[in-house]
Amino acid sequence: MSESPVKLIGCFASPFVHRAELALRLKGVPYELVEEDLSNKSDLLLKHNPVHQKVPVLVHGDRTAICESLVILEYVDEAFDGPPLLPSEPLARATARFWASFVDKQFRESWIAMFSADGEAQVASAREVKANLTLVEGQLPEGKTFFGGDSVGYLDIVLGGIAHWMEMFEEITGVPLLADEEHPALRRWAREYTADEIVRQCLPDRDRLLAALTPKRDTFVSIAKTMATQK
Ligand SMILES: N[C@@H](CCC(=O)N[C@@H](CS)C(=O)NCC(=O)O)C(=O)O
Numbered sequence: 453m454s455e456s457p458v459k460l461i462g463c464f465a466s467p468f469v470h471r472a473e474l475a476l477r478l479k480g481v482p483y484e485l486v487e488e489d490l491s492n493k494s495d496l497l498l499k500h501n502p503v504h505q506k507v508p509v510l511v512h513g514d515r516t517a518i519c520e521s522l523v524i525l526e527y528v529d530e531a532f533d534g535p536p537l538l539p540s541e542p543l544a545r546a547t548a549r550f551w552a553s554f555v556d557k558q559f560r561e562s563w564i565a566m567f568s569a570d571g572e573a574q575v576a577s578a579r580e581v582k583a584n585l586t587l588v589e590g591q592l593p594e595g596k597t598f599f600g601g602d603s604v605g606y607l608d609i610v611l612g613g614i615a616h617w618m619e620m621f622e623e624i625t626g627v628p629l630l631a632d633e634e635h636p637a638l639r640r641w642a643r644e645y646t647a648d649e650i651v652r653q654c655l656p657d658r659d660r661l662l663a664a665l666t667p668k669r670d671t672f673v674s675i676a677k678t679m680a681t682q683k
Contacts, residue, residue, distance in 0.1 A: 456513025458483040461497055463490055463507050465656055465664040467613030468521040472508040473654040474609050475525050479534035522552055525606060537606040548599075551591055552610045559584045561679060566629075567621055567669065568676035578627045585630060588614070589638040597644050604648055608641075615642040616655050620662050624669075 458476065460483050462469035476483045488497050488507050500509045500517035510518040510527065518527050529537040538545050562584050565577040588611065592599060599607035614630065622629050632639050645651055656664075 459486055459511040461486045461488050461500065461507050461509040463488045465661055466507060467617050469508040470612050470654055471521040471609050472510060472524045474612065474651060475528040475537060477650050477654055478537065478604065479528055479532040481532050522556065525609060535603065537609065548607045551607055555610055564672055564676050564679065566627065567625060568673040574627060578629060581629050582634060585635050585638060589635050592637050592641060598641065604645065604651060608645055615645040620665050623662060624666055
């Protein structure tokens with residue numbers, strides 16, 4: 453079954469799609485990237501992800517599609533040979549999953565709040581983002597380059613948005629978040645991550661990414677409002 457063709461429904465500029473692509477590349481799995489226009493969602497996307505209608509979606513052979521980037525990471529890790537992404541030891545696996553959930557909930561919420569706010573509210577949420585970065589930084593194993601140890605692993609992939617995307621948000625808002633003085637280890641990690649040969653193969657071009665994210669402030673304001681009503 454792992455020989456069956458792999459299709460990844462994705463789009464440019466998405467840190468979630470980056471996760472799925474990188475997992476496939478680290479495992480050495482050939483895949484076809486099907487670019488989705490999120491302003492005019494295809495029947496393919498709606499058929500395979502009717503619940504959330506979001507990318508990434510992984511279609512492996514004629515099986516039911518897999519949605520949600522964290523679920524895709526686990527599936528790719530289990531379904532294909534190649535270097536393991538999650539740690540093998542149960543406690544380390546559970547800890548990695550805990551931090552992945554932290555990143556997608558608490559961290560993401562503070563990041564979106566920062567990008568959606570102005571003035572005092574923005575200063576307050578930037579403070580929260582930095583506090584969350586400090587918590588994440590504390591998970592870097594002593595003396596290791598990556599969260600996964602000596603090579604890029606599950607948590608590194610999950611944090612890819614911090615390594616490459618965060619800089620764009622700093623540039624758009626003019627609010628510095630990840631600085632050498634405050635988070636030297638995390639900055640070092642971000643540099644190593646974005647310099648990694650396989651990671652670089654699926655990082656969106658910086659200028660194109662900046663151009664794509666700059667007009668997205670309104671979208672973020674509406675995501676922040678939805679999140680606030682869900683609390
Ligand atoms: N929790 C999802 C988030 C995916 C997500 O938000 N994807 C965005 C692109 S970055 C999307 O498809 N948005 C379309 C929409 O919201 O309608 C995951 O981890 O895969």
